[in-house]
Amino acid sequence: MIGPDDIPVLPRGVRIHWDKVRATWVLLAPERTVTLDAAAHAVLSEIDGARSFGAITEALAERYDAPAAQIAADSAGLLGALRDRRFLEVVS
């Protein structure tokens, strides 16, 4: 499970892309495409390879005026699933 001090990184070959034909954000990865809903897009867009997961959830909490704990709980599942598929790396 990803913790507040962990730094999530989108590795080379994984990028966020605006799919203009389907009018949605997607995550492009080796031979896979994942459709991103608004919440998933918001979290992944914050990942810059420097900030910790804790800092990211706090920034989102402020922007969307929602409890940080809630955002952390919701996005940890997504990041965990991406990590299992090797679409995301975590530096601790």
Next chain:
Amino acid sequence: MSVRPPIAMLAELTHRCPLSCPYCSNPLELARIDAELDTDTWSRVFREAAELGVLQLHLSGGEPASRRDLTELVRAAREAGLYTNLITSGIGLTERRLRELDEAGLDHIQLSLQGTDAAMADRIGGYKGGYDRKMQVAGWIGEIGFPLTLNAVLHRQNLHQLPRALEMAVEMGARRIEVATVQFHGWALMNRDALMPTREQAREADRIVTEARQGLKGTLVIDYVPADYHSDYPKRCMGGWGTTGLNVAPDGLVLPCHAAQTIPHLTFDNVRDRPLAEIWYEGAAFNAYRGTEWMAEPCRSCERKLKDFGGCRCQAMAVVGDAAATDPVCVKSPHHGALQVQAEAFAKGSEDALTWRAAPKRAAEPAE
């Protein structure tokens, strides 16, 4: 039925290849070298594909590195906004060329593995020194940092090497491995005697993959194509005919799947004559087996019909002689029993009787 745009396009840049794998998915009638699309035409096709909704482009062949303009093509694909994947045996790639591809924006490399040692790999690939060269290329890929998928094609002669293939993928730093049991189309169909896995091998491979998926979770993602002659249900071929992807052959023909030309009554459009979007939405070959309207029994009233779309049309054609029949792999097909008996017989065939694939013809060669 509403037709959605395709997600993936396989661009077979050429049918040329230094290797001659006996299971090559290229058609028996290889596209002639002088019939290949030029750089500008491919670049236009990439832009049309992106406009149509394609997100993932697979540059394949034959061996795509046999095209001198590969770097230009990668650049054009990236400029079009496509995620660009190179499917290669590694032969024809130098360190310098890989660095150029890196600079051009290549996103990912899929490297094929014919065997886990030189003796096996060079015999199957029909190319001496190929394995050593491939290992060198894998080293450069790792140094440059390209995301890597290893693609191991397995059959009766090398299935015992599966555990080593998994280890190699980890050693090379690959994030993914495709463990693909040979599919019997194209050249492989001529080599069923030599390549058909035994039922025991197929079950052993299932077991190894299940265990490795547990043990390597978070390290290596394993995509697995099981031996379908030994399965009870067919694969959802191409994600469903005309739903997800399309192939463009070296000469510009647009195919719903790489083996579609084995279905004799289908006609194919060419990117030279018609816009890609029109071919996808209106082309006769794409509409021939789209959806479920074309199905006969047992598929028509089967609860799995939206799950596998009746399996593979080309396999139905090759085995049953009718492209609209239920894939004979399916337990509900009247041909399923016969296919299983056949598979057992092929699995006892001779391993020496390999037919390696041929090379494409050059321009103006006299007819044979």
